[in-house]
Amino acid sequence: MNKAIITVVGKDTVGIIAKVCTYLAQRGVNILDISQTIVGGIFNMMMIVDISALSEPFHEMADSLEKLGAEEIGVQIKVQKEEIFDSMHRI
Amino acid sequence: MINFTEVRETNEMIERENLDVRTITMGISLLDCADPSLPALCNKIYEKIHRTAKDLVSVGEEIARDYRIPIVNKRISVTPISLIAGSACRTTEDYVQVAKTLDSVAKDVGVNFIGGFSALVSKSMTPADELLIRSLPQALSQTDIVCASVNVGSTKTGINMDAVRLLGNVIKETAQATADYDSIGCVKLVVFCNAPDDNPFMAGAFHGVTEGDAVLNIGVSGPGVVKTALEKVRGADFETLCETIKKTAFKVTRVGQLVAREASRRLDVPFGIVDLSLAPTPAVGDSVADILCEMGLEYAGAPGTTAALALLNDQVKKGGIMASSYVGGLSGAFIPVSEDQGMIDAVLKGALSIEKLEAMTCVCSVGLDMIAVPGDTKATTISGIIADEMAIGMINQKTTAVRIIPVAGKKAGDHAEFGGLLGHAPIMPVNAFSCDAFVNRGGRIPAPVHSFKN
Numbered sequence: 001m002n003k004a005i006i007t008v009v010g011k012d013t014v015g016i017i018a019k020v021c022t023y024l025a026q027r028g029v030n031i032l033d034i035s036q037t038i039v040g041g042i043f044n045m046m047m048i049v050d051i052s053a054l055s056e057p058f059h060e061m062a063d064s065l066e067k068l069g070a071e072e073i074g075v076q077i078k079v080q081k082e083e084i085f086d087s088m089h090r091i
Numbered sequence: 092m093i094n095f096t097e098v099r100e101t102n103e104m105i106e107r108e109n110l111d112v113r114t115i116t117m118g119i120s121l122l123d124c125a126d127p128s129l130p131a132l133c134n135k136i137y138e139k140i141h142r143t144a145k146d147l148v149s150v151g152e153e154i155a156r157d158y159r160i161p162i163v164n165k166r167i168s169v170t171p172i173s174l175i176a177g178s179a180c181r182t183t184e185d186y187v188q189v190a191k192t193l194d195s196v197a198k199d200v201g202v203n204f205i206g207g208f209s210a211l212v213s214k215s216m217t218p219a220d221e222l223l224i225r226s227l228p229q230a231l232s233q234t235d236i237v238c239a240s241v242n243v244g245s246t247k248t249g250i251n252m253d254a255v256r257l258l259g260n261v262i263k264e265t266a267q268a269t270a271d272y273d274s275i276g277c278v279k280l281v282v283f284c285n286a287p288d289d290n291p292f293m294a295g296a297f298h299g300v301t302e303g304d305a306v307l308n309i310g311v312s313g314p315g316v317v318k319t320a321l322e323k324v325r326g327a328d329f330e331t332l333c334e335t336i337k338k339t340a341f342k343v344t345r346v347g348q349l350v351a352r353e354a355s356r357r358l359d360v361p362f363g364i365v366d367l368s369l370a371p372t373p374a375v376g377d378s379v380a381d382i383l384c385e386m387g388l389e390y391a392g393a394p395g396t397t398a399a400l401a402l403l404n405d406q407v408k409k410g411g412i413m414a415s416s417y418v419g420g421l422s423g424a425f426i427p428v429s430e431d432q433g434m435i436d437a438v439l440k441g442a443l444s445i446e447k448l449e450a451m452t453c454v455c456s457v458g459l460d461m462i463a464v465p466g467d468t469k470a471t472t473i474s475g476i477i478a479d480e481m482a483i484g485m486i487n488q489k490t491t492a493v494r495i496i497p498v499a500g501k502k503a504g505d506h507a508e509f510g511g512l513l514g515h516a517p518i519m520p521v522n523a524f525s526c527d528a529f530v531n532r533g534g535r536i537p538a539p540v541h542s543f544k545n
Binding site for chain 1: 098099156160345349413
């Protein structure tokens with residue numbers, strides 16, 4: 001399985017998860033895990049997703065998701081392949 | 092499972108703290124290109140490099156996009172040219188032709204630099220070596236991205252003082268030949284003692300004769316990441332300080348290792364080593380000097396600097412060695428003056444002198460790097476500075492290097508501008524007392540005794 005990690009950070013508003021999930025569903029990305037908290041009005045979400053069936057190149061998805069966050073929702077979205085976190089934080 | 096704090100830490104390292112992979116350097120052997128005819132030699136060199144490295148830049152960019160981590164430079168290192176061009180090159184102009192071939196193929200495949208216009212003369216010079224060294228002023232002024240290096244000494248052989256004396260003149264001539272651009276030719280020339288075969292960093296990279304046909308070596312970086320980590324442990328004791336540097340170096344190196352494996356797979360070229368060096372850039376927040384300041388020094392160069400740098404260098408190695416099984420190259424902290432804003436500030440404040448830099452090179456890689464000195468500095472003085480640095484490397488069994496720029500027409504206190512990652516440098520004053528009679532003796536300094544260590 002080819003996994004990526006998506007983080008969403010920003011001011012809480014209605015429909016953040018809905019918009020991100022719809023976007024992912026349209027591109028064949030399956031969500032494996034979601035954890036989410038709101039601290040002091042700031043929305044924090046981390047998603048682990050399966051990108052094996054992604055319908056476009058990974059970097060295009062990552063760029064357009066970042067853009068979606070910045071321009072339409074008003075939050076910061078970051079997408080990274082899971083390997084980079086695994087290699088950095090696990091021995 | 093990975094948690095949110097870890098994810099955020101990685102993202103911040105990349106976004107705010109300048110974590111990047113500094114270079115992917117492809118080493119290419121040119122030993123099979125040797126030919127007695129100069130045009131045939133140049134054709135073979137062009138063809139082999141082009142064939143082997145044509146996808147290097149595109150694959151580098153692909154990996155950078157996929158892992159969302161900048162890969163700043165893509166470079167090529169080749170077999171020291173004096174070893175393969177000896178029978179084809181009869182004059183310095185012939186060597187310049189080879190340099191131009193390297194320049195054009197490097198530009199055609201799109202890399203930032205190509206290294207290996209080099210000679211290994213740690214005991215003595217062949218006619219081919221000497222001719223290559225004498226061609227350097229022309230070669231470096233007539234090409235843009237060719238880097239040269241000369242290994243003039245080693246712990247096993249001693250120091251070739253004839254080459255050291257010759258290089259004093261060659262560096263002066265190179266400075267003159269590129270006088271219109273603040274003597275930028277000298278920026279592309281490194282003089283080494285104990286040069287490593289697998290260094291991915293420029294200007295000193297070459298593909299050693301002990302290497303295979305092609306290899307990928309990766310240079311990581313991350314002074315900004317180390318500095319930020321240390322901000323969180325201000326005032327803590329040395330154990331905490333060391334532990335923090337070690338853990339950070341581990342993380343940075345693992346990213347390099349990941350990129351190295353991926354590049355090796357995509358290019359189908361064996362992975363060689365990860366070089367752990369902390370390599371600064373002129374960008375604010377990407378400075379080794381700032382780490383020293385974060386440890387508690389007012390400026391780099393203050394008393395305690397050598398100890399702080401020794402500690403930093405050792406902890407970076409300890410963390411990095413745990414992260415990758417194949418560590419090589421220079422692997423230490425770089426202390427170039429022009430490429431590190433913190434070092435530039437220290438020089439401008441009067442905190443840092445060439446003599447203190449020399450002391451610092453005893454405990455870190457590489458040596459006197461990117462130091463601009465007055466244009467009227469004598470050739471013998473430059474040779475003397477090189478000899479001092481080579482002696483440190485020879486006796487301490489470590490790599491040392493000198494990249495010094497006698498900026499034509501400028502004097503101490505003036506400013507030299509090299510541009511881009513090469514940065515800018517204040518011209519540092521040089522001890523003007525003569526070493527003519529010492530440098531002009533000729534011959535070599537014998538190899539040191541390998542026992543009775545004190």
